[in-house]
Amino acid sequence: MTSAPVDVVVVGGRVAGALTALRLRARxxxxxxxxxxxxxxDTLSTHFFRGDGLVxxxxxxxxxxxxxxxxxPRLGCEYFALDDGPAEQxxxxxxxxxxxxxxxxxxxxxxxxxxxCERAGVDVRTDTKVTDVxxxxxxxxxxxDEAGERHVARAVVGADGRRSRVAALVGAPEDERHPAAxxxxxxxxxxxxxxxxxGPEFSLVGDxxxxxxxxxxxxxxxxxxxxxxxxxxRDEDHAADLERRLQRHATLADRVRGLTWQGGVFTGxxxxxVLRRASGPGWALVGxxxxxxxxxxxxxxxxxxxQAEVFAEVFAExxxxxxxxxxxxxxxxxxxxxxxATRFAPDIRAMLG
Numbered sequence: 339m340t341s342a343p344v345d346v347v348v349v350g351g352r353v354a355g356a357l358t359a360l361r362l363r364a365r366x367x368x369x370x371x372x373x374x375x376x377x378x379x380d381t382l383s384t385h386f387f388r389g390d391g392l393v394x395x396x397x398x399x400x401x402x403x404x405x406x407x408x409x410x411p412r413l414g415c416e417y418f419a420l421d422d423g424p425a426e427q428x429x430x431x432x433x434x435x436x437x438x439x440x441x442x443x444x445x446x447x448x449x450x451x452x453x454x455c456e457r458a459g460v461d462v463r464t465d466t467k468v469t470d471v472x473x474x475x476x477x478x479x480x481x482x483d484e485a486g487e488r489h490v491a492r493a494v495v496g497a498d499g500r501r502s503r504v505a506a507l508v509g510a511p512e513d514e515r516h517p518a519a520x521x522x523x524x525x526x527x528x529x530x531x532x533x534x535x536x537g538p539e540f541s542l543v544g545d546x547x548x549x550x551x552x553x554x555x556x557x558x559x560x561x562x563x564x565x566x567x568x569x570x571x572r573d574e575d576h577a578a579d580l581e582r583r584l585q586r587h588a589t590l591a592d593r594v595r596g597l598t599w600q601g602g603v604f605t606g607x608x609x610x611x612v613l614r615r616a617s618g619p620g621w622a623l624v625g626x627x628x629x630x631x632x633x634x635x636x637x638x639x640x641x642x643x644x645q646a647e648v649f650a651e652v653f654a655e656x657x658x659x660x661x662x663x664x665x666x667x668x669x670x671x672x673x674x675x676x677x678x679a680t681r682f683a684p685d686i687r688a689m690l691g
Contacts, residue, residue, distance in 0.1 A: 340488040344368040344461065345657060347481055347491040349468050349504050352381060352444070353392070354625025354642035355497030356451035360399040361650030363458045367657075370461040370489055371452075372468055372481070374498075378449035382606055384524050384561050384636060386441045386538060386551045390434025391640025395647060397436065401454045408446050410554040412438040415537040419589040420690075425539065432640075439538065441551035441559060443526075468498075471507045471621075478508055478620035492657050494621045495649065497642075500609065502627035510614045510623060518608035519683040520634050521569035523580045524561035525604065526553075527597035541587035547634060547686050548587045557600060560584060563634040565684075566608055576603040606633055611680045613673075616665040624649055629672065634686065635679040641672045648672075 346362055348355045351373030359369045387393060396402040406412075414437065417425040430439045456462050463483075472480035472488055480490035481504070496504025504510075532539075532552050539550040546568060551559040562583045580603050585591040612630045614623055622628075625642035648671050652663040682689045 339486065340490060341370070343490045344370045345491060346370075346493045346495060346653065347372065347489045348495045348497055349481060350496065350498030350627065351377070351452055351455075351462065351464065352448045353451065353639050354627070354646060355495070356448070356455050357395055357399065357643055357646035358495055358497055358624050358649055359455050359460045360451070360458055361646050362653065363455075363460055364399065365650055365654040367653065370463065370491070371455055372466045372483065372489065373452070373462070373464045374467045376464045377452045378445050380443070380445040381448070382604055383444045383639070384522070384549065384551060384559055384633065385444055385447065385553070385639065386439065386549070386636045387639040387643075388432040388434070388439050389430060389436035390432045392643040393436045393438070393440055394434050395643035399454065401450055404450050405440070405442055405447060408442060408450070408554045409556070410440050410442045411536045411552050413440060413537045413552065414438045415535045417533065417537055417539040417589070419541040419587065421543055422588050425541070425589040427533075427535065427537070430537065441538065441553040443553055443555065443557070443559075446554050468503055468507075471504075476619050478618070492620075493653060493660065495624055496621065496627045497624040498627055500612070500626045500630040502623065504621065505614055505623055505627050508618060508621045510618065510628070512612055512614055514613035516611040516680045516683070518566065518610050520563050520565055520632055521608045522561055522563045522606035522633055523576065523603055524559055525577065525580055525602070526557045526600040527560055528557055528600055529596060529598050530558035531593050531596065539590065541589055542686060543586050545686055546583065546586070548584055548590060549636075550590065560594070563686075569608060576605060611676070611683070613676060616668045617661040619661065622649055622661065622664050628668070629676050631676045631679040632683040634683055635675070637675040637679055641675055644671050
């Protein structure tokens with residue numbers, strides 16, 4: 339069976355894919371969004387993003403008010419502590435016109451974005467796994483799902499994460515690969531006492547980086563990024579290990595002890611940073627599918643938002659010949675962040691000069 343043809347099939351329905359679909363629909367394209375899971379559902383992410391990144395994109399696609407209504411505080415500053423020193427307050431990172439950053443759990447944010455896609459007229463199909471691509475000669479012209487249904491389009495976008503099925507099926511070459519340098523653990527806590535000016539809190543002790551992101555639902559996301567040697571020495575009790583590591587950070591320790599923990603520990607195991615070719619005949623990669631970077635820098639969601647914007651722009655300019663323009667624009671718009679994350683992942687302290 340073959341579904342009605344569309345302009346673009348987007349594989350992956352979370353931030354990268356949903357934003358790509360919304361941007362394309364705003365420019366008049368017919369879009370089908372295929373997602374292997376259902377919503378609401380969670381995914382591994384510490385979900386911090388910036389004013390001139392994802393916050394701006396949420397505003398431009400018309401969902402920022404709905405996201406803010408979910409209860410995440412506007413993060414209008416940030417705090418950074420080094421070793422045993424005090425926390426210094428500074429401006430928010432890359433605030434843009436919005437003037438603030440946000441931290442919104444993916445179980446909340448992704449469901450909002452998919453709902454917006456449905457309202458915008460995107461053909462959203464959840465619980466739909468892609469198993470193959472459709473090719474005419476060297477050009478990709480669609481995908482096949484596990485039920486055998488063919489989805490034909492002028493372009494196929496892989497926005498399906500670091501282990502992208504689309505990237506594998508089209509044979510997307512790797513332009514760079516950097517060995518895994520770090521691992522990350524995080525957990526949610528209730529009752530975090532933020533300073534009067536609410537912002538994310540960062541603390542660097544040795545080469546161990548701790549983060550606190552006040553989030554929606556009255557929860558805070560508390561995380562640590564550790565070098566591989568520390569990951570190998572972790573306790574079998576991940577909850578106790580995370581709490582012990584957080585309490586090494588003087589500006590956080592007392593407040594960590596006062597938390598009520600919610601749920602278990604999420605573990606981001608070490609993974610290589612991989613930069614894949616942006617596009618090829620009839621296909622493109624957006625977000626982690628093409629730029630899978632170490633999460634210590636928290637750039638993934640902003641990167642995905644910018645790449646979604648870029649792809650929609652170049653596809654609208656020339657739907658039959660978008661590949662070279664997208665590759666060039668992706669490099670200009672987003673690869674500085676990838677380079678930053680991979681350069682300092684082995685030694686975060688080096689970024690301090």
